[in-house]
Amino acid sequence: MRFPSHLVACFLLVLPITVVAQTNPQTASLGRLLRKGAEPPQRIQAARVLGESEDPQALQPLCEGLQDPSGEVRAAAAEALGKLGEVGGVECLEARKEEPDEAAQAAITAALKTLRELKARPARLYVMLNGVKDATGTVPPEWVKATEARMRRKLTQLGARLAPEKESEAEARGVLKKEKIQGYRLMAEIRPGPDGGLKLSVMCLRYPGKQLIGNVEVQASGAEQGDMLEALAPRAIEEAASSFGWKK
Known part of the structure; x- marks a missing residue:
């Protein structure tokens, strides 16, 4: 493998806001919605968007979402953790191994498989x-x-x-x-x-x-x-x- 000995300069000259993924305030707002949304569909949607955000800070609110009273929301949070791809999610998913809701349990199992494979990559x-x-x-x-x-x-x-x-x-x-x-x-x-x-x-x-x-x-x-x-x-x-x- 050959490496350059010179200094390499690469530039993004103008970057509109529209090409940026989730901003930190948006992640915080979605986290609050996941915790306090009045209806399960609101919390489910918040979890899904957090899972697609590519924001490492989405890990904590999604882990908290695994404690939601609604099994559907817990399932959405588990699925989102798999999509987010942060291996730190393994710990909070493992803590829910005794999940009583079948759909949520299936989502937890699938997310754990994804993250463990990611963690085990050479x-x-x-x-x-x-x-x-x-x-x-x-x-x-x-x-x-x-x-x-x-x-x-x-x-x-x-x-x-x-x-x-x-x-x-x-x-x-x-x-x-x-x-x-x-x-x-x-x-x-x-x-x-x-x-x-x-x-x-x-x-x-x-x-x-x-x-x-x-x-x-x-x-x-x-x-x-x-x-x-x-x-x-x-x-x-x-x-x-x-x-x-x-x-x-």
Whole structure:
């Protein structure tokens, strides 16, 4: 596999809000509807939309939806957890193994199968994501955290195994030897962009170690900060995968 030694710059020049998936306020609103909607059909629809949102923050409200008084809502929440594809959903689904409603039990079983298979996939690469830094000083901390969560989600979708924080070099090398995969360290930073936009820069290094492989940068403008970051997070990982040969 051949890696570029130069810096790679990739740009999203103008990104309308209409192409963005769920924003964090929408996820929160849907979560409230799932918890407090007056009628089961409202709560069912909220669960379904959360399942399609690709938002890691949808995991918690969907897990809470497994406790809903309505079996139909519990079934919808379980199905949505399978579609969301967050392996963290395994724990809350396993806690409902004694589900009394047949339809909900079937949905839980199916979702568990999906997530366990996702969790058990052989890793294609090993990644240490060193968080996301805000160099603008204007991005709310919760949006910075959400950006990191979306980057982690995209890495998982690409078959990456994520390294734990404070892992020793010996531990990392042990994983790489056992799994027979390459290790990478990603350092991400949110920077000001032109026309009031934002840039998301991701530096890629060898892991363990500090050998620079390259850098990708994506940018967006013409939308709210949260909307831009929501779109930029997965896009930056996609560009890194393409530039550094992770998709081969």
